[in-house]
Amino acid sequence: MICTFVKNIYEGDNGYRVHLYSTEDESVPKDARNSRAPKGKIWFTGTGYYLPDTNAIDYDLEGKWESGKYGLQLKIEKYKEVLPATEDGMIGYLCSGLIKGIGPKTAVLIVKKFGLNTFDILDQHPERLLEIKGISEIKLHGIIKSCSDSKAMRSIISYLSPFKISEKASAKVFETFKGDSIRILKTQPFQLCSISGIGYKKADEIARKTNCNLKDPLRIQGAIQFTLDEAAVKGHLYMPSADLVVNTTHLLNDGLKVPIINDGMVQNELDKFTGENKLIIDLSRVFKPIFRKAEVIVAKRVLQMLESSTLFPGNLEAELASAQSELNILLATGQADGVKMSLTETISILTGGPGTGKTTTLEVILYIYQRIHPGNKILLAAPTGRASKRMSETTGFSSASTVHSALGLISSNDVTGFFGDKHAIEAQLVVIDEFSMIDMLLAGELFSRIRRGTQLLIIGDPDQLPSVGAGNVLRELIRCALIPTTQLEFVYRQEAGSDIDRIAHLINQGETNEEELKLENSSDFIFLSAKDDETAAQILLDQYLMEVKAHGLDSVQILAPMRHRGKTCVDNLNMKAQELINPPGLGKMEIKYGNSIFREGDKVMQIKNNYDINWTRDNGEQGVGVFNGDIGFITGIGEIDDEMTLTVKFNDSIEVIYLRDELDQLELAYCCSIHKSQGAEFDIVLMPLLTDHYIMLRRNLIYTAITRAAKKMYLIGQKKALFKAIANNDVDARNTLLADRIISYHRRMQAEVIPVQTSLFGKTGS
Numbered sequence: 001m002i003c004t005f006v007k008n009i010y011e012g013d014n015g016y017r018v019h020l021y022s023t024e025d026e027s028v029p030k031d032a033r034n035s036r037a038p039k040g041k042i043w044f045t046g047t048g049y050y051l052p053d054t055n056a057i058d059y060d061l062e063g064k065w066e067s068g069k070y071g072l073q074l075k076i077e078k079y080k081e082v083l084p085a086t087e088d089g090m091i092g093y094l095c096s097g098l099i100k101g102i103g104p105k106t107a108v109l110i111v112k113k114f115g116l117n118t119f120d121i122l123d124q125h126p127e128r129l130l131e132i133k134g135i136s137e138i139k140l141h142g143i144i145k146s147c148s149d150s151k152a153m154r155s156i157i158s159y160l161s162p163f164k165i166s167e168k169a170s171a172k173v174f175e176t177f178k179g180d181s182i183r184i185l186k187t188q189p190f191q192l193c194s195i196s197g198i199g200y201k202k203a204d205e206i207a208r209k210t211n212c213n214l215k216d217p218l219r220i221q222g223a224i225q226f227t228l229d230e231a232a233v234k235g236h237l238y239m240p241s242a243d244l245v246v247n248t249t250h251l252l253n254d255g256l257k258v259p260i261i262n263d264g265m266v267q268n269e270l271d272k273f274t275g276e277n278k279l280i281i282d283l284s285r286v287f288k289p290i291f292r293k294a295e296v297i298v299a300k301r302v303l304q305m306l307e308s309s310t311l312f313p314g315n316l317e318a319e320l321a322s323a324q325s326e327l328n329i330l331l332a333t334g335q336a337d338g339v340k341m342s343l344t345e346t347i348s349i350l351t352g353g354p355g356t357g358k359t360t361t362l363e364v365i366l367y368i369y370q371r372i373h374p375g376n377k378i379l380l381a382a383p384t385g386r387a388s389k390r391m392s393e394t395t396g397f398s399s400a401s402t403v404h405s406a407l408g409l410i411s412s413n414d415v416t417g418f419f420g421d422k423h424a425i426e427a428q429l430v431v432i433d434e435f436s437m438i439d440m441l442l443a444g445e446l447f448s449r450i451r452r453g454t455q456l457l458i459i460g461d462p463d464q465l466p467s468v469g470a471g472n473v474l475r476e477l478i479r480c481a482l483i484p485t486t487q488l489e490f491v492y493r494q495e496a497g498s499d500i501d502r503i504a505h506l507i508n509q510g511e512t513n514e515e516e517l518k519l520e521n522s523s524d525f526i527f528l529s530a531k532d533d534e535t536a537a538q539i540l541l542d543q544y545l546m547e548v549k550a551h552g553l554d555s556v557q558i559l560a561p562m563r564h565r566g567k568t569c570v571d572n573l574n575m576k577a578q579e580l581i582n583p584p585g586l587g588k589m590e591i592k593y594g595n596s597i598f599r600e601g602d603k604v605m606q607i608k609n610n611y612d613i614n615w616t617r618d619n620g621e622q623g624v625g626v627f628n629g630d631i632g633f634i635t636g637i638g639e640i641d642d643e644m645t646l647t648v649k650f651n652d653s654i655e656v657i658y659l660r661d662e663l664d665q666l667e668l669a670y671c672c673s674i675h676k677s678q679g680a681e682f683d684i685v686l687m688p689l690l691t692d693h694y695i696m697l698r699r700n701l702i703y704t705a706i707t708r709a710a711k712k713m714y715l716i717g718q719k720k721a722l723f724k725a726i727a728n729n730d731v732d733a734r735n736t737l738l739a740d741r742i743i744s745y746h747r748r749m750q751a752e753v754i755p756v757q758t759s760l761f762g763k764t765g766s
Contacts, residue, residue, distance in 0.1 A: 001023055001025045001027065001028070001060065001061050001062075002023060002024075002025065002058050002059075002060055002082055003021040003022065003023040003025075003046075003058060003059055003060075003061050004021065004022045004023070004055055004058050004059075005019060005020075005021060005052065005053055005054060005055045005059070006019070006020040006021060006022050006043060006055070007019070007020050008020075008053055009045065011595055016047070016048075016049055016164070017047070017048060017049065017050070017051045017053070018045060018046075018047050018073075019045070019046050019047075019051055019053065020034065020043055020044075020045055020046075021043065021044055021045075021046050021061070021074075022037065022041050022042070022043050023041075023042050023043075023044070024040070024041065024042065025042065026042070028042050028044050029065055029072055031067075031071065031072040032044045032045070032065060032071070032072040032073065032074070044073070044074060045070070045071075045073040045074070046061060046063070046073065046074040046075075046076045047073050047074070047075055047076065048063070048075065048076035048077070048161060048162070049161045049162065049163075049164045049165075050157060050160075050161045050164075050165075050170075051076060051079070051161070052079070055092075056084075056089075056092040056093045056095075057081050057082060057083060057084055057089070057092075057093050058081075058082040058084070059079045059080065059081060059082060060079060060080050060081075060082055061074065061076050061079050062076070062077055062078045062079065063075045063076040063077045063078075064077070077162055078158050078159070078161075078162070079158055080158065083119055085116070086116075087111050087115060087116065087118075090107075090111050090116075090118045090119065091104075091107045091108055091111050094106075094107035094110060094111070094118075095107035099143060099146045099147055100142060100143070100146040100643070100661075101139050101142045101143045101146060101643075102143060103639060103643065105134075106132065106134060106135065109132050109133060109134070110129065110132055113131060113132060114128075122147055123147075126140065126143070126144045126147070127140070129143060155181075155182060156170045156173055156174055156181050156182065156185070157170045159182060159185055160173070160185070160206075163202055163205055163206055163209075164202075165197070165198060165202055169195065169196070169197030169198050172195050172196065172197060172198075173185070173192065173195060173198070176195060177191075185206065186210060187212070188212075188218075189203045189206040189207045189210065189212060190203050190204075190207060190212070190216055190218035190219045190222050191203075191218065192206070193218070193219075193221070193222030193225065193226070194222075194225075199222075199226055199229070200219075200222040200223050200225065200226035200251075201226065203219075203222060204219065204222075204223075207219065208255075214252075214256075214260055214261075215260060215261070215265075217269055217272075219252070220248070220252060220261065220265060220266055220269040221269050221272075221273065223248045223251050223252050223266075224244065224248050224266065224269060224270055224273065224279075226251070227239070227244055227247050227248045227251060228244065228279075228286065228288060231735070232288070232291075232469075232470045234734075235466060235467075235469075235470050235471065235472065235734040235735075236470060236734055236735035236736075237287060237291040237292070237295060237440055237470050237471055237734070237735055237736045237737075238282070238285040238286055238287045238291065238292070238735050238736075238737075239285070239286050239735065240284060240285055240286075241270075241281060241284045241285065241286050242284070244270070244286050245263050245266050245267055245270065246263065248266045249261055249262065249263050249265075249266050252266070270286070274286075277289065280292050282737075285735070285737075290441065291440060291441070291470060291471075293444065294440045294441050294443065294444025294445075294471075295440055295444070295471070295736065295737060295738050295741060296741065297444045297447060297448050298440070298443050298444055298447045298473070298738060299738060299741035299742045299745055300745060301447040301448065301450070302347065302447070302477070302480075302482075302483065302742050303742065303745050303746055303749060304452075305346045305347040305450075305456065306346070306347060306482060306483065306746075307749070308346040308452065308453065309346070310343075310344055310345060310346050310455060312343055312344050312372070313372060314372055316340055316343065316344070319368045319371065319372065320336060320339060320340070320364070320368065323364050323367045323368050323371075324364065326367070327363065327364065327367060329360060329363070329364060331357075331360070331361070331364060332357065334357075334486060334487075334488050334489065335357050335360065335361045335364075335488065337486050338350045338361045338365075338486035338488065339361060339364050339365050339368065341484050341486050342365050342455075342457045342486075343365060343368060343369065343372075345455070345484045346453075346454075346455055346456065347455070347456045347458075347483055347484070348456075348457055348458070348483065348484045348485070348486070349435075349457075349458045349459075349460075349474075349477060349478060349483055349484070349485040349486070350362070350457060350458070350459045350485075350486050350488070351459070351460060351461060351462060351474075351478065351485065351486070351487050351488070352461065352487055352488030352489060353461055353463065353488075353489075353501075353504065353505055353508060353707070354461075354500075354501050354504055354505075354707040355498060355501035355505075356488035356489060357488050358459055358488060359394045359395070361488070362394075362395060362431065362457075362459065363394075363395060363396075365431075365457070366378065366395060366397070366431075369429055373428065373429075376427075376428040376429060377426055377427040377428055377429075378397070378427055378428070378429045378430075378431070379401075379406055379425060379427035379429070379430045379431070380392070380395060380397050380399070380400040380401070380431050380433070381400065381401050381402060381403045381405075381406045381430070381431070381432055381433070382400065382402065382403065382432065382433045382434045382437075382679055383402065383403050383434055383435075383437040383438055383442070383678075383679060384402060384434070384437070384627060384628050384629035384678070384679045384680075385402055385606070385609070385626070385627025385628060385629050385630045386627075386629035386630060386631070386679055386680040387433060387434045387437075387629070387678070387679025387680065388400045388401050388402050388433075388627070389630075389651070390679065390680065390681055391433050402609065402627050402628075403432065403438070403442060403446060404442075404609050404611075404627075405609075405611065405625065405627070406425065407423060407425070407445055407446065407449055408423035409445065423449060424449050424450075424451055425449045425450055425451065425454065426451075427454065428453070428454055428455065429454070429455045429457070430450060430454055430455070430456045430457070431457045431459065432446070432456070432457070432458055432459065433459045433460070433679075434459070434460055434678065434679040435458045435459060435460030435473070435474045436460045436461055436462055436464045436465070436466060436467065436474045436475075436678075437460075437467050437468075437678050437679060438467055438473050438474065439467035439468065439469025439470055439471045439473065440467075440469065440470055440471025440473060440736070440738070441469060441470075441471075442469070443471065443473045458474070458477065460474045461707075462474050462475045462478055463508050463700060463703055464678065464700060464703065464704045464707070465674065465675060465678060465700050465701060465704045466700075466734070468675055470734070470736075471734065471736055471738070472734045472736055472738075473738065476736055476738035476739040476742075477738070477739070477742075479739040480738075480739040480742040480743055482742060482743070482746055498524065499518070499522040499523070499524050499525040500524055500525050500706060500707075500709050500710075500711075500712075500713050503517055503518075503519070503522075503525050503706065503713075504703060504706045504707050507699065507702060507703055507706065507726050508699070508703050510699070510726060510727070510729060511726065512723045512726050512727055514719070519715075519719070524709075524711060524712045524713065525706075525712075525713045525715075526712070526713070526714050526715070527714075527715045527716075527719065527722075528540075528543065528714060528715070528716045528717075529717075529718070529719070530688075530690070530716055530717050530718065531718075532690070532692075533566045533567045533568050533688075533690055533692050534567045536567070536568050536688045536690055536716050536717045537567040537568050537572070537573065537576065537688065539716050540558065540568065540573070540686050540688055540714070540716045541573070541576055541577065541580060543686060543714055543716070544556060544558060544577060544580075544670075544686055545580050545581070547684050547686070547712075548581060551683060551684060553581065553603055553633075554603075554631075554651065555682065555683040555684055556682070556683070556684045556685075556686070557671075557672070557677070557680075557682040557684070557685050557686070557708070558573055558577065558670060558671035558672075558685075558686050558687070559671070559672060559673070559674050559677050559685055559686070559687045559705050559708065560573055560671050560672075560673060560674070560687065560688060561673075561674060561687075561688070561689070561693045561696035561697075561701060561705075562693055562695075562696060563673055566692055566693075568688035568690065568692075568693075568717075570671050570672060570673050571595075573670065573671035573688075574667075574668040574669075574670050574671045575668075577668075577670035577671060578597075578599070578602060578668060578670060581603075581670065582599055582601045582602050582603075584599065588600050588601070589636075589637035589638070590637065591637055591644060591646055591660070591663070593660070593663040593664075594663075594664070596663075596667065596668060598634055598637075598646055598663065598666065598668075599634065600634050600635070600636060600637055601633065601634060602633065602634045602668060603631065603632075603633055603668065603669045603670050604631070604632060604633070604634060604648060604666045604667065604668060604669050605629065605630065605631050605666065605667055605668075605669035605672060605676070606626045606627060606628060606629065606630040606631075606632075606648075606650075606665055606666060607628060607629075607665060607666065607667055607676075608628055608665045609625075609626075609627050609628050610625065610626050610627075610665060611624065611625045612624060612625075613625065613626055613656055613658075613662070614656070614657075615650075615654040615655060615656045616654065616655050617653050617654055617655070618653050618655075623654070626650065626654070626656055629676065629679065629680060630650050630651070631650070631651060631669050632648040632649050632650035632651060632656075633648065633649055634646060634647065634648055635647050635648065635649045635655070640657070640659075643659055643660065644659075644660045645657050645658065645659055645660070646658045646660075646663065646666075648666070674687075674701055674704055674705045674708075677704075677705070677708045678704060680708060681708060681709075681710050682708055682709060682710065683709075683710050683711045683712070684709065684711060684712045684713075684714075685705065685706075685708050685709035685712070685713050685714065686714040686716065687705050687713075687714065687715055687716070688716050688717050689702070689715050689716070689717040689718065689721045689722055689725070690717040690718050690721050691718055691720055691721045691724065693721065694724075697721060697724050697725040697728055698725055698728050698729070698730070699725060699726055699727075699728060699729045700729075701725065702722070702725045702726065
């Protein structure tokens with residue numbers, strides 16, 4: 001049935017879409033027809049996954065009519081393009097964005113030149129596009145590639161859309177298998193197991209619907225990898241071998257009337273994996289090699305650093321007294337101990353909650369170190385861009401960086417990519433803040449790059465949320481009890497009347513007595529009661545609007561426990577806040593990208609480290625790199641060489657121009673998840689908290705959120721939910737052997753020399 005897209009009615013987070021279509025086909029059932037259709041047109045509703053949403057061309061839709069809650073609708077199973085036959089239609093198609101390199105002006109020139117033969121020219125004689133002003137050989141190559149890729153991509157998207165596989169994942173299929181993609185999809189879908197965004201479950205669904213062999217070894221291998229990956233998502237570095245086999249067998253037989261896979265078949269494939277060193281078994285624990293390698297390297301490097309000695313060249317007590325006098329600071333005993341420890345130990349840990357004086361202690365450490373070692377290099381780093389900028393602001397060191405940047409790593413999601421074979425840290429003092437966010441892979445890379453004799457100071461709060469990636473590094477380093485550690489406990493900001501810090505510490509201690517918490521009479525910690533999700537969202541948004549009007553958008557931040565569910569999830573609060581703060585307006589440009597609308601004036605967050613993207617400051621200074629967690633505002637939407645662009649100005653006055661296909665690096669930032677807020681600090685924080693959030697109601701989540709607020713904290717919801725979260729201190733145990741390895745290696749130290757690999761991802765073994 002030939003149809004034209006009219007408008008999007010609904011678009012879900014999982015790619016599910018409900019579209020309104022127009023057609024002249026009389027076969028559409030009367031019960032399915034929309035009464036608002038123009039005369040002579042038939043409108044109907046179509047549903048499906050990743051349906052196209054441009055009216056530049058028509059589509060031939062195939063599917064089944066299904067009756068449901070919203071009446072009779074077409075459940076679309078596949079579609080193909082119908083290229084336009086008029087010059088206006090051709091212009092619309094060419095500048096729709098489906099073909100990169102052709103914008104509105106170029107599209108008009110092409111159709112004016114070739115008329116109704118335009119598509120024949122594109123297919124048969126694309127070199128003739130060089131006759132068009134503005135199309136160079138380089139640009140022509142891009143257009144030809146885009147046309148070819150676009151056809152292949154649309155075939156793959158059409159085939160995979162019923163399986164709820166995103167366009168982005170479909171693109172990865174094409175990148176991996178090129179012209180062989182459709183054949184593999186139909187005959188060997190388990191080759192998709194290795195593709196991010198598809199994986200075992202989707203490949204298995206495709207295989208079951210295409211009657212592929214469910215005993216295929218590739219299927220079993222994919223299920224083993226999937227089971228380990230799921231464990232890693234939960235923070236585990238390994239799985240016990242017996243658990244891995246049993247869980248994988250259950251996964252392979254799930255949904256089958258008669259089980260066809262047994263433990264022995266899974267064990268055989270696991271043995272193949274370990275025989276080929278694709279997986280490693282260590283005392284009946286199954287590791288991915290990279291996880292075990294990282295854990296072993298950190299353990300060995302810690303022992304090596306503990307064995308090294310650091311001499312302080314001078315009178316430490318005198319230097320400490322002089323520093324306090326010069327800086328007009330009076331350190332408490334715990335802070336002074338932390339200063340002495342960090343200056344005399346090769347590796348040490350400074351820990352404590354908010355307001356305990358970690359920043360002041362670090363200020364004194366840096367002051368003394370620079371006096372004693374004036375020629376030495378100091379590296380200050382944190383896991384995220386926002387945390388590193390905060391570190392610069394509090395210490396006065398303008399050169400604080402992200403850990404990834406300091407290590408020369410290309411991507412925050414793939415630590416296997418770094419510049420050159422070795423990128424050792426040249427600094428003699430390395431200080432890493434917010435260390436609770438460091439996962440095992442990044443820790444392995446960090447420790448492998450620190451040179452002998454370099455001093456390492458680790459700063460962090462182990463009571464905050466652990467790293468998103470696998471491992472529990474800070475807790476394990478403390479748990480081994482071999483690394484010199486100073487824990488700061490006294491809350492200095494309480495003296496200034498900070499209820500935020502007071503309540504944060506009481507929550508961290510498990511206090512659920514309302515009289516002790518004193519939630520009702522605080523000037524900077526405000527609890528607003530709401531009976532349900534919808535009420536909480538409305539109260540929160542009303543309060544948010546008031547605070548933004550009073551203090552500015554950059555000073556106020558919404559944090560939410562849930563990303564995708566309910567009225568108080570990140571997605572919904574972002575959409576509602578955008579409507580309140582930055583609604584559409586005459587002359588205000590916007591871009592629709594995926595499920596998001598980006599509009600001039602929107603508050604946005606960079607969600608990936610990008611070390612290659614160019615930026616420019618107001619003073620003309622230029623550089624590269626924006627980082628995960630950086631927040632800015634959209635200042636303009638326009639075109640460069642017929643391609644849509646979006647300009648963002650970040651907090652440190654750098655301006656970045658994004659091309660359309662780079663917009664997956666951005667998301668609206670009126671609200672963000674608590675995990676995304678780690679390492680950041682905001683003047684005013686608002687957070688919903690309801691029993692509906694039961695999955696996320698844990699003490700460390702609430703504690704982390706509250707400690708992001710510097711001046712005022714709003715909790716909106718139910719006290720029952722708050723007390724439930726405080727009482728739930730069941731921090732998920734993570735399968736890691738780091739502390740045990742450090743202790744074990746320490747016991748063996750006198751009996752043998754432990755070799756240390758110079759680089760986690762180098763050629764030498766561990």
